[in-house]
Amino acid sequence: MARRNPEETRQRILQAATDLFYARGIRAVGVDAIAAEAGVTKRTMYKHFESKDALIVCYLEARDEPVLTGLINSIANAPGDIADRIASMFIALAKRAEGKSWQGCPFARAVSELRDADTGDVAKIAGDHKHTFEHWLEMHLAADSVESADLVARQVMVLLDGCITQLLIHRDSSYAYASAKAARCLIRARCP
Amino acid sequence: MARRNPEETRQRILQAATDLFYARGIRAVGVDAIAAEAGVTKRTMYKHFESKDALIVCYLEARDEPVLTGLINSIANAPGDIADRIASMFIALAKRAEGKSWQGCPFARAVSELRDADTGDVAKIAGDHKHTFEHWLEMHLAADSVESADLVARQVMVLLDGCITQLLIHRDSSYAYASAKAARCLIRARCP
DNA sequence: TCCTTAGTATACCGATCTGTATACTAAGGA
DNA sequence: TCCTTAGTATACAGATCGGTATACTAAGGA
CATH class of the missing domain: 1.10.357.10 (Tetracycline Repressor, domain 2)
Structure with missing residues (x-):
């Protein structure tokens, strides 16, 4: 499944983070859960967001x-x-x-x-x-x-x-x- | 330091939990931090409160x-x-x-x-x-x-x-x- | 004197946490 | 053809999580 649109992948990760952070709370959600929900490996997630903190900021800004x-x-x-x-x-x-x-x-x-x-x-x-x-x-x-x-x-x-x-x-x-x-x-x- | 008043010890633990939960957030505070703040071992803490969840409930009720x-x-x-x-x-x-x-x-x-x-x-x-x-x-x-x-x-x-x-x-x-x-x-x- | 009580000290359990390393694959462009 | 890109799979590091096990000590009351 390589060669997907990177921006679309980024959005899928952000959407997964949004759903989980909002439903369960930010501290209660681990990065593994976000990657799994987005249907993406943790490695890919960290290619798009440098840390969980960065993901939190992007989540709120979005x-x-x-x-x-x-x-x-x-x-x-x-x-x-x-x-x-x-x-x-x-x-x-x-x-x-x-x-x-x-x-x-x-x-x-x-x-x-x-x-x-x-x-x-x-x-x-x-x-x-x-x-x-x-x-x-x-x-x-x-x-x-x-x-x-x-x-x-x-x-x-x-x-x-x-x-x-x-x-x-x-x-x-x-x-x-x-x-x-x-x-x-x-x-x-x-x-x- | 044995033979202290049990109720007083319990209050010290509850006070430590109160301070930390309120200052940093409930999920952000570990039971080790609470025991350390109360000047008590984790073992003693679990003699007074059966779990972190129970401690959370006591914290709010108090x-x-x-x-x-x-x-x-x-x-x-x-x-x-x-x-x-x-x-x-x-x-x-x-x-x-x-x-x-x-x-x-x-x-x-x-x-x-x-x-x-x-x-x-x-x-x-x-x-x-x-x-x-x-x-x-x-x-x-x-x-x-x-x-x-x-x-x-x-x-x-x-x-x-x-x-x-x-x-x-x-x-x-x-x-x-x-x-x-x-x-x-x-x-x-x-x-x- | 001896036993219960209240606690200490320390070490460990398995799980989960954020984050990284190694090695591989498939798509497309030059 | 070959290289870059975007991603997978898997494993692991080091820390911390909630919670437990073992063994010990010191204060009092019977």
């Missing part, structure tokens, strides 16, 4: 765009004003969290798990990801003439990650509905 | 009361009405999160980290802990005549864990201030 796209679509494709549309994001989240394969936010979980090692890189990737979405929210809130769009965007970020944590612990979608109501309230209300 | 006490005190000892006092909890959290030893919520991190193994036990302990505090909040909100105290308590829980996640990722206390304002708004506002 999640940035699809996760953002999913969140943004759940807002952009919803009806109503900006408050309704952001509330819809929480409802969409509740639906996804019902599936067994849903395991929360890969960025928050990576930061939770890797507390001493290369926390620097991981925290930066996670922080950039969260900041990107916060900025997107701020712009869209401002476009709908919401006052203090920066503060409200930040509060929605807090609600989002809090909602994810509650869903992961309780597996009870009513936390998403409470979060949706809170978001609507914070976006619409004129708070002192 | 965190329940002190964590709750800390949160409750940061509310009970603050001035103002219930909205002000709950807002103070977020400010106190921001202060604690400035310290390097602060690493977020031990329960949420344990659930994040242990996704396949004995997730059952761990998720139950974490869920009970969160529910206990949510119930405490609900009672105190109701005592101050806040409408929909159950909903508002749930929303404060979402804000709390979201705030912790943001603080852990960004290490930026302004997220706590935004959370405090959100909590005040949700407690005081009459939302549709």
Whole structure:
């Protein structure tokens, strides 16, 4: 089976790492398991990624765009004003969290798990990801003439990650509905 | 050094496990490191705890009361009405999160980290802990005549864990201030 | 005095961890 | 034809993992 497209092989390895890291946790998954899942020898894996740490970084960097796209679509494709549309994001989240394969936010979980090692890189990737979405929210809130769009965007970020944590612990979608109501309230209300 | 108080030895082991699990993560810490930190041989450790899994469970169960006490005190000892006092909890959290030893919520991190193994036990302990505090909040909100105290308590829980996640990722206390304002708004506002 | 208790010291088990070494194969281009 | 490329197969190194076995010591109570 030689002479395959190298880029395609690289993607298969990255996909295997993504599936396993997300499902079981980063520290819980060994490189042997990743290579086996990708249908590739460990030697080939190390030709494409110099170490497990590098693979972890690539895994997180690769999640940035699809996760953002999913969140943004759940807002952009919803009806109503900006408050309704952001509330819809929480409802969409509740639906996804019902599936067994849903395991929360890969960025928050990576930061939770890797507390001493290369926390620097991981925290930066996670922080950039969260900041990107916060900025997107701020712009869209401002476009709908919401006052203090920066503060409200930040509060929605807090609600989002809090909602994810509650869903992961309780597996009870009513936390998403409470979060949706809170978001609507914070976006619409004129708070002192 | 024989003939020590067994209960005191057990506590020393549990304290070492607590320090290491919280600082570095549960999967990242080996039983050898815990025994060494406790100044005890591995053999002694296994006389007090039958396995690492049992030690993990004891670690989490032992965190329940002190964590709750800390949160409750940061509310009970603050001035103002219930909205002000709950807002103070977020400010106190921001202060604690400035310290390097602060690493977020031990329960949420344990659930994040242990996704396949004995997730059952761990998720139950974490869920009970969160529910206990949510119930405490609900009672105190109701005592101050806040409408929909159950909903508002749930929303404060979402804000709390979201705030912790943001603080852990960004290490930026302004997220706590935004959370405090959100909590005040949700407690005081009459939302549709 | 003797036995139980609580612990130490040390060594080991098999498994798994990240990572590397050696040797081979099949596809395609010059 | 021959060389480079992309990969396989297998084995192993050195460390660490959770957990156990053997043999010993020192403090107290009966």
